[in-house]
Amino acid sequence: MRRRGYKVAIMDADITGPSIPKTFGISEMAKSNGEELFPAESKDGISIMSINLLLRDETEPVLWRGPIIAGTVTQFWTHVNWGDVDYMFVDMPPGTGDVALSVFQSIPLDGVIIVASPQELVSMVVEKAVKMAEMMNIPILGIVENMSYVVCPDCGKKISVFGREAQSEKAAAKHGLSLLAKMPIDPALASLVDAGKIEDFKGDWLEGVADDVEKQPHKEAE
Amino acid sequence: MRRRGYKVAIMDADITGPSIPKTFGISEMAKSNGEELFPAESKDGISIMSINLLLRDETEPVLWRGPIIAGTVTQFWTHVNWGDVDYMFVDMPPGTGDVALSVFQSIPLDGVIIVASPQELVSMVVEKAVKMAEMMNIPILGIVENMSYVVCPDCGKKISVFGREAQSEKAAAKHGLSLLAKMPIDPALASLVDAGKIEDFKGDWLEGVADDVEKQPHKEAE
Numbered sequence: 001m002r003r004r005g006y007k008v009a010i011m012d013a014d015i016t017g018p019s020i021p022k023t024f025g026i027s028e029m030a031k032s033n034g035e036e037l038f039p040a041e042s043k044d045g046i047s048i049m050s051i052n053l054l055l056r057d058e059t060e061p062v063l064w065r066g067p068i069i070a071g072t073v074t075q076f077w078t079h080v081n082w083g084d085v086d087y088m089f090v091d092m093p094p095g096t097g098d099v100a101l102s103v104f105q106s107i108p109l110d111g112v113i114i115v116a117s118p119q120e121l122v123s124m125v126v127e128k129a130v131k132m133a134e135m136m137n138i139p140i141l142g143i144v145e146n147m148s149y150v151v152c153p154d155c156g157k158k159i160s161v162f163g164r165e166a167q168s169e170k171a172a173a174k175h176g177l178s179l180l181a182k183m184p185i186d187p188a189l190a191s192l193v194d195a196g197k198i199e200d201f202k203g204d205w206l207e208g209v210a211d212d213v214e215k216q217p218h219k220e221a222e
Numbered sequence: 223m224r225r226r227g228y229k230v231a232i233m234d235a236d237i238t239g240p241s242i243p244k245t246f247g248i249s250e251m252a253k254s255n256g257e258e259l260f261p262a263e264s265k266d267g268i269s270i271m272s273i274n275l276l277l278r279d280e281t282e283p284v285l286w287r288g289p290i291i292a293g294t295v296t297q298f299w300t301h302v303n304w305g306d307v308d309y310m311f312v313d314m315p316p317g318t319g320d321v322a323l324s325v326f327q328s329i330p331l332d333g334v335i336i337v338a339s340p341q342e343l344v345s346m347v348v349e350k351a352v353k354m355a356e357m358m359n360i361p362i363l364g365i366v367e368n369m370s371y372v373v374c375p376d377c378g379k380k381i382s383v384f385g386r387e388a389q390s391e392k393a394a395a396k397h398g399l400s401l402l403a404k405m406p407i408d409p410a411l412a413s414l415v416d417a418g419k420i421e422d423f424k425g426d427w428l429e430g431v432a433d434d435v436e437k438q439p440h441k442e443a444e
Contacts, residue, residue: 016322016350059346059349059350061350061351065323069320093317097291097319098320101287122416125240128281132283152374153379155379157375157376159374161383190383190384194341
C-alpha cells in the first residue's frame with residue numbers, strides 16, 4: 001500500500017513475540033512528549049509502533065500476564081499519535097487469545113486478513129480464527145497462504161513444501177472466503193527480513209491483497 | 223521416546239491454537255469421573271490432554287482472557303489423572319506470554335527445548351525465550367531447528383528455504399546452547415500430520431533430542 005502512495009502504519013500487536021521493528025530495521029526507541037507516544041518511521045515512511053520500541057533492550061522478554069498485554073495493545077491505539085494515516089495494519093500473534101480479543105474489541109477494524117501455512121489452512125486452527133472474527137462481527141477480507149512453495153534454485157521445480165496442491169483453494173471455499181495470495185518461501189526475502197530491509201524487496205505476490213484492501217469500504221476513525 | 227519403550231504423555235498447553243489431537247488423529251472427548259479428567263490415548267499409547275478434548279466442537283474458538291487460559295493450563299497439571307508416565311512433553315504456544323509463565327511456574331519442568339525456524343533463530347524472539355527460561359530457572363536442553371531445508375523431489379538438491387546455512391549453529395553458540403536437531407520440511411510428514419497419523423512416520427531427525435532427554439536428570443513428581 002505504501003508503494004501505491006498511501007500513508008501506511010503498522011501496529012505490532014504481538015507483544016510477546018514482536019518482529020516488525022527488526023523486519024524494518026528499526027532499533028531506536030519510541031519518542032514521547034509525556035502524554036503521547038510517537039511511532040517510529042521506516043525508511044520508506046511507514047509509521048510503526050511495537051513493544052520493542054519501548055524496551056531498553058530489545059531482547060528483554062516480556063513476561064506479562066494477559067490483562068497487561070491486552071492493556072498495552074489498547075494503549076497502542078489510544079495513546080499513540082499516529083498522525084494522518086490512510087491504512088493501518090495490525091500484526092497479531094497466532095491464536096484466538098487475549099491480544100486478538102483486545103484488538104477486535106478496542107480498535108474499529110475494517111477487516112481481518114488470515115495468514116496461514118497450507119497445513120494450518122486444512123486444520124481447525126484457521127476455522128477457529130474465522131469463527132472468532134464472525135462472532136465479533138469483523139469482516140474477513142480473505143486468506144493469504146504463506147509458505148506455499150519453494151522454487152528449486154537448481155532445476156526450477158516448484159515444490160509444494162507441505163505436500164499439498166490446491167488444498168488452500170478448498171479450505172478457502174469451505175469457509176466461503178477468497179484466497180487473496182499465495183506467498184512462496186523465498187530465501188531472498190528471508191535474507192532481507194533478517195537484515196531489516198524488507199522494504200527493498202521487489203515481489204508482487206501481495207498485489208491481490210492490496211487490490212482487495214484498497215476497495216474495502218472503511219470506517220472513519222476520529 | 224515412545225519408540226524407546228517409555229510411557230509418554232503430551233500436554234497441549236496451546237489453549238488458543240491446539241494442534242496435538244489432530245496430529246495424532248484423536249477426536250473423542252476427554253473422560254471424567256466428576257473429580258478428575260483422564261487423558262485420551264493415541265494409537266501407540268501416548269497419553270494426551272488438550273483443550274480440544276474438552277470442547278464439544280473442536281473448531282469452536284477459545285475466546286478467553288489470559289487468567290482463564292492460564293488456569294486451564296494449571297488444571298491440566300493438577301486435575302488430570304496422567305497415570306504412570308516416564309516422560310511428559312508440554313507443547314507451548316509461541317512467545318513469552320501467559321501460558322509460558324503458567325507452565326514455568328506451576329509445573330516442575332526438567333527442562334525446555336526451544337523449537338524455532340532458521341529465521342527465528344537469528345532473531346530476538348528466541349533470545350527472549352532463552353532469557354525467560356533463565357529468569358525462571360528452567361534448564362534449557364537445547365534448540366531444535368525446524369523447517370531447516372527441503373529436498374527437491376526432482377533433482378535431490380537440499381534447499382535451505384530461509385537462505386541460511388550454518389546460521390543456527392551460530393545462534394546456538396551465541397546462546398551457549400546445543401543444536402539438538404535440524405528438522406527438514408517434509409511433505410510426507412506434513413501429509414501424515416494432516417491425516418492424524420504422525421505416529422506412522424519413520425524419521426530419525428529427533429534421535430539426538432531423544433538421547434539428550436533420556437540422559438537428563440529429572441525431578442520427582444509425586
